[in-house]
Amino acid sequence: MEHETAPIKPIAYTYGLYSALISIVVLIIMYVANLDKSWILSIASFVLGVLVFVYGIKAYKLSNSNMLSIGQAVKVGLAIAVVGGLISAIYSYVHYEFIYPEFIDMQMDTAREQMLERNPNMTQEQIDQAMSMSSMFMTSTFFSLMSVIGSLIFGLIVSLIAGLIMRSDQ
Numbered sequence: 001m002e003h004e005t006a007p008i009k010p011i012a013y014t015y016g017l018y019s020a021l022i023s024i025v026v027l028i029i030m031y032v033a034n035l036d037k038s039w040i041l042s043i044a045s046f047v048l049g050v051l052v053f054v055y056g057i058k059a060y061k062l063s064n065s066n067m068l069s070i071g072q073a074v075k076v077g078l079a080i081a082v083v084g085g086l087i088s089a090i091y092s093y094v095h096y097e098f099i100y101p102e103f104i105d106m107q108m109d110t111a112r113e114q115m116l117e118r119n120p121n122m123t124q125e126q127i128d129q130a131m132s133m134s135s136m137f138m139t140s141t142f143f144s145l146m147s148v149i150g151s152l153i154f155g156l157i158v159s160l161i162a163g164l165i166m167r168s169d170q
Contacts, residue, residue: 005067005072008060008075008076008079009079011056011059011060011076011080012056012080012082012083015053015055015056015059015080015084016080016087017083017087018052019083019084019085019088020085020086020087022052023045023084023088023091023147023151024087024091026041026044027091031095052080052084053081053155053158053159054158056076056080057076057162057166066168068163068168069163069167070160070163070167071163072163073159073160073167074156074159074160074163077158077159077162077163078152080155080159081152081155082148082151084151084155085147085148085150085152085155086148088147088151089144089148092140093140093143093144096140096144104140108134108138111131111134111138112127115130115131
């Protein structure tokens with residue numbers, strides 16, 4: 001007997017919002033605490049992110065008469081990732097464009113320093129050319145795009161693993 005599959009949208013919107021909130025809160029904490037990198041925040045963000053996807057997929061399974069295929073888990077995970085990634089990307093753009101625009105300049109300065117440390121014999125022309133290339137990737141738009149792509153890759157991997165563990169033989 002066939003059963004009608006549960007809708008993915010409500011799960012994607014709810015858990016995608018949770019995923020985005022985690023990313024936004026981490027970004028705000030790093031800004032307020034003036035942190036460039038933090039292992040503790042990275043680990044906490046990773047664990048909470050995994051939990052959001054796992055609980056989202058579990059919620060879908062429960063709403064789907066306790067049935068779950070790997071394909072359904074991946075669809076749910078990617079839907080959560082799209083919603084979370086888009087919301088995070090919008091905030092990321094606003095954050096780096098308006099709230100903390102000096103972050104990009106700081107990253108460019110760090111890149112220049114590292115380049116000179118590794119290659120002290122570079123000419124000014126080579127430095128300018130390398131910095132010109134780097135500047136294409138150091139924009140709020142690029143950071144936002146990477147937020148979406150990172151969310152999709154993370155969501156795919158986590159949902160595939162969760163689907164393999166939680167699948168029900170049909």
